[in-house]
Amino acid sequence: xxxxxxxxxxxxxxxxxxxxxxxxxxxHPRVALRPEPFGALAYHYDNRRLNFLRSPxxxxxxxxxxxxxxxxxxxxxxxxxxHRWPAFEQALRALAASDFLQPMDAAHR
Amino acid sequence: xxxxVLGSESAIPxxxxxxxxxxxxxQATELVDQAEDFVEEELLVEEISxxxxxxxx
Amino acid sequence: MTALTEQLKGGLDAPICLTWEITYACNxxxxxxxSSSGRRDPRELDTAEAKAVIxxxxxxxxxxxxIGGGEPMIRPDFFELVxxxxxxGVGVKFxxxxxxxxxxxxxxxxxxxxxxxxxxxxxxxxxxxxxxRGQGSFQTAIDAMDALRDANFGPFKISVxxxxxxxxxxxxxxxxxxxxxxxxxxxxxxxxGRGVDSWHELHPLPEQxxxxxxxxxxxxxxxxxxxxxxxxxxxxxxLPGLNLCxxxxxxxxxxxxxxxxxxxxxxxxxFLAGNVRDAGGFxxxxxxxxxxxxxxxxxxxxACASCGQFDACQGGCMAAKFFTGMPLDGPDPECVSGxxxxxxxxxxxEARPESTSxxxxxxxxxxxxxxx
Numbered sequence: 001x002x003x004x005x006x007x008x009x010x011x012x013x014x015x016x017x018x019x020x021x022x023x024x025x026x027x028h029p030r031v032a033l034r035p036e037p038f039g040a041l042a043y044h045y046d047n048r049r050l051n052f053l054r055s056p057x058x059x060x061x062x063x064x065x066x067x068x069x070x071x072x073x074x075x076x077x078x079x080x081x082x083h084r085w086p087a088f089e090q091a092l093r094a095l096a097a098s099d100f101l102q103p104m105d106a107a108h109r
Numbered sequence: 110x111x112x113x114v115l116g117s118e119s120a121i122p123x124x125x126x127x128x129x130x131x132x133x134x135x136q137a138t139e140l141v142d143q144a145e146d147f148v149e150e151e152l153l154v155e156e157i158s159x160x161x162x163x164x165x166x
Numbered sequence: 167m168t169a170l171t172e173q174l175k176g177g178l179d180a181p182i183c184l185t186w187e188i189t190y191a192c193n194x195x196x197x198x199x200x201s202s203s204g205r206r207d208p209r210e211l212d213t214a215e216a217k218a219v220i221x222x223x224x225x226x227x228x229x230x231x232x233i234g235g236g237e238p239m240i241r242p243d244f245f246e247l248v249x250x251x252x253x254x255g256v257g258v259k260f261x262x263x264x265x266x267x268x269x270x271x272x273x274x275x276x277x278x279x280x281x282x283x284x285x286x287x288x289x290x291x292x293x294x295x296x297x298x299r300g301q302g303s304f305q306t307a308i309d310a311m312d313a314l315r316d317a318n319f320g321p322f323k324i325s326v327x328x329x330x331x332x333x334x335x336x337x338x339x340x341x342x343x344x345x346x347x348x349x350x351x352x353x354x355x356x357x358x359g360r361g362v363d364s365w366h367e368l369h370p371l372p373e374q375x376x377x378x379x380x381x382x383x384x385x386x387x388x389x390x391x392x393x394x395x396x397x398x399x400x401x402x403x404x405l406p407g408l409n410l411c412x413x414x415x416x417x418x419x420x421x422x423x424x425x426x427x428x429x430x431x432x433x434x435x436x437f438l439a440g441n442v443r444d445a446g447g448f449x450x451x452x453x454x455x456x457x458x459x460x461x462x463x464x465x466x467x468x469a470c471a472s473c474g475q476f477d478a479c480q481g482g483c484m485a486a487k488f489f490t491g492m493p494l495d496g497p498d499p500e501c502v503s504g505x506x507x508x509x510x511x512x513x514x515x516e517a518r519p520e521s522t523s524x525x526x527x528x529x530x531x532x533x534x535x536x537x538x
Contacts, residue, residue, distance in 0.1 A: 032255070034180070034227045038173050041182065043159070043229040045257060045280055050182070050229070052155040052170060091153035098156065155170060161407035163392040163483075164417035164429035165185045165232045166200065166261060166325075166353065 020093060024104040026066035031100050033059065042100055049098050057084075058091055065092075066104060171408060177415045177462035180226035181452065185234060185430045186420045188216065188247065190525035192236040194263050196288075196299045198327065198361040198368060200431055201421070203236040204527035209423040213243045215443070219420065220251050222448045230257040232284075234430075236422070236525075239266035245274065252280040259284055261325065263303060264310025272310075272317035284323040284351065285310055290338035294331055298368070311346050323389065325351040328378065329368040336381050340388075352382070354393035356431040357489040357499075359521050365490070375502060376400060396482035399475035399502045410480055414439065414461035418452065421523065426451045428461060431485035433523045468495025475503060482506075491517035 027033065034041045039053040053059050061078055068074040071092055075085055095101045191206035192199075211219070223231060231251060238244055238260050251258050259282035267275070267283075275283065287307045289295030295304040314322050324343050326332065332339075336352070343350035357365035370378065379397040382388060382405050392407030408416070413429035420426055424442040427433055439458050440451035452458065470481045482498025490499045491513040497505035 032227065032229060034229075036178060038170065041229075045229075045255075048159055048230075048257070048282075050157055050159045052157065054153050054155060054170060058153050087153055094154045094156075152168070152170075155168075157408055158389070158406065159183055159230050160351070160389045161392050162182060162412040162416050163395065163408070163410070164412035164419075164431075165183060165391055166234060166430050 020096065021072065022070055024066065024069050025071065025092070025096065025101045026104050027062055028100055028102045033063070035059070042095075044098070044100055047099055049100070051095065051098065051100060053091075058088060061088065062092070062095070062101070065101070171410050174408065174412075174416055175410060175462070175464070177458065179453065180228055180449075181418055182228075182416045183230040183232060184223075184228065184418050184420065185232045186219070187235050187422055187430070188233055188238050188244075189236040189241050190422050191240045192263075193240065193265055194237065194300050194303055195527055196303075196360070197364050198288075198298055198329075198355060198359070199526075200356060200359040200361055201234075201236065201433055202359040202521050202524040202526045205525045206236075207423050207525060211422065211424050211442070213246065215424065216243070216247050217250055219424075219442055219448055220247070220254055220256060222442075223251075223256050224254040226449055226452070228256055230259065233258055233260040234262075237263055237265065239271075248281065249278065252278060258282070259323070261286055262310070263299070264307040267310035267313050269313045269316060272313035272319060275314070276317040276319040282323065283314065283319065284325045285348075286325050286327075288327050288329065289332050290335035290342060294335065297331065298329065298364075311348070315346055321347055321349055323349045323351050325353060325389075327355050328352055328370060329355055330370050330374065331368070333370050333374045333378060336378070340385065349387075349389055350385075351389035351391065352378075352394075353391050354396075354483070354486075356483060356485045357518075358431040358485050359433060359524075360526060362489050362518060362520065369500060372500075372502070372504070372507075375500065379405070379502075393483075396479045396486075396498050396500060397502060399479040404478065409478075411484055413437075413484060414458040418458070420448065425523075426455070428457065429485065431483070432488060433521055434488070434519060435522045436488070436519070466495050468493070470495075470497060470505075473497075473503065473505065489519060491519065 028044065030045045032043045039055050040059040042051040042053055061074060064078060065074050068077060071089060075088060080088060092101065187201055189206060189210060190201065190203045192203040195204055239262055248258050257280045261284040264285050275281065285307050287295050287304060288298050289304065292304040326339055339350055355361060355365065355369055375397060379400045382390065382394065383403055386406060390405065390407065392409065394405055395407060395409040398404045398409060418426055418428055419430045420442060426439045426442060426448065428437040428439065437457065439455035442448045444451065467476050467481060470476045482501060484494055486499050487494050490510060492499060492509055497509055499506040499510045
């Protein structure tokens with residue numbers, strides 16, 4: 001069965017239903033992360049979306065999310081400089097919106 | 110004519126929600142000082158269609 | 167150009183996706199076939215060799231492979247190979263003319279995971295389509311689409327090569343895709359394979375390219391395989407995609423006998439990087455071949471350096487230049503600023519390379535001319 005190759009259309013990006021900042025997130029189990037010099041390629045096998053993660057720090061952070069109760073705790077544990085938090089949060093929100101991240105307590109979809 | 114979708118070069122803008130982290134004055138100053146870093150980090154996540162590369166049919 | 171695209175021009179340790187033609191055999195004889203397909207090559211990779219390629223793709227973490235041919239479903243081990251790939255974590259899209267998608271086969275396909283299907287047509291009606299793909303081919307494709315729909319396969323792709331004749335049918339193509347809940351894909355005609363003979367009659371006219379550019383901007387959900395980035399020079403807005411030539415950098419082609427080319431549009435010895443049967447297999451060819459190493463070096467803008475549009479169009483398509491006999495470091499034959507036309511007019515027919523891989527059957531579909 002084919003799954004939809006979703007439209008690359010900003011108006012249709014799903015909003016996460018959980019309060020982002022209060023959630024423990026993890027990389028979706030159907031997402032493959034392939035290290036690259038610039039960071040990583042991330043491919044979602046179910047929705048066929050492809051994301052470039054353009055910072056090795058972001059890649060490490062994404063992998064660490066599941067060990068923390070919320071994104072801020074993960075930023076803190078990683079020693080992420082304060083001025084970088086907004087950009088990293090924006091990045092995580094984008095990944096969550098395209099289903100690359102899921103809440104830790106989500107049933108496997 | 111239908112609405113044109115705008116986007117930077119090859120990137121689809123990442124989800125533009127309000128960050129919930131607040132910055133104090135010191136952090137804001139640091140932010141300006143780190144302008145170059147910040148510009149680069151605006152595009153931390155870029156989405157490209159798996160069909161969006163030339164050389165496959 | 168973003169810093170990311172600059173990095174991609176330097177190549178990656180593994181392709182992101184690639185095209186794999188698994189057979190040169192085909193039941194059709196499309197006039198513009200980029201791989202000059204028709205007759206099976208006796209040196210075709212066997213099932214074990216094909217699986218070894220898939221094993222390497224998995225190890226390299228290739229996410230996705232575009233399988234084609236010829237007509238890939240003609241291979242007796244087609245389902246076995248597709249299943250082996252998807253079970254190994256390599257997603258598959260295969261391109262087909264639809265002739266082997268019976269209702270029963272459609273049910274089998276609908277049960278398979280991580281699989282996309284692309285049906286090829288080149289006209290929104292039988293008259294336009296069959297002129298290039300052969301009599302009956304349009305109906306065959308429609309029958310396949312019906313079968314997929316009836317089997318609840320889900321969204322498939324309809325892929326069209328844009329020509330002078332079908333470029334007026336863009337809305338009809340969209341309607342056809344909407345009718346089936348399919349995704350529309352429009353791609354560029356290159357003068358490759360058998361296309362070298364008919365390109366001059368089939369490629370879109372300059373004014374048609376302008377219409378196409380605006381249509382694509384108005385329909386951002388239409389897939390293009392990033393094949394129209396040369397049109398970006400027409401305006402301030404870039405079409406979606408990486409907007410760069412991926413050949414040997416993020417994509418490549420594996421052909422039915424295991425030859426690895428920079429992309430499907432340059433099946434020619436000059437763009438042959440190696441063979442999967444060589445020591446080290448596909449991985450070694452991708453990572454260390456002379457050709458790919460060369461393609462990953464910074465490319466000179468050459469004659470295009472003084473043109474303000476170079477950033478947007480990147481000098482166009484390597485294959486389009488090569489097979490029209492034009493220098494690679496100069497304008498694309500379809501340069502939207504007209505720089506290609508002038509250069510093209512100066513190229514004699516004898517300067518045009520011919521494909522060094524020709525598997526055409528003796529009798530081919532022609533565009534009504536007496537030429538072979």
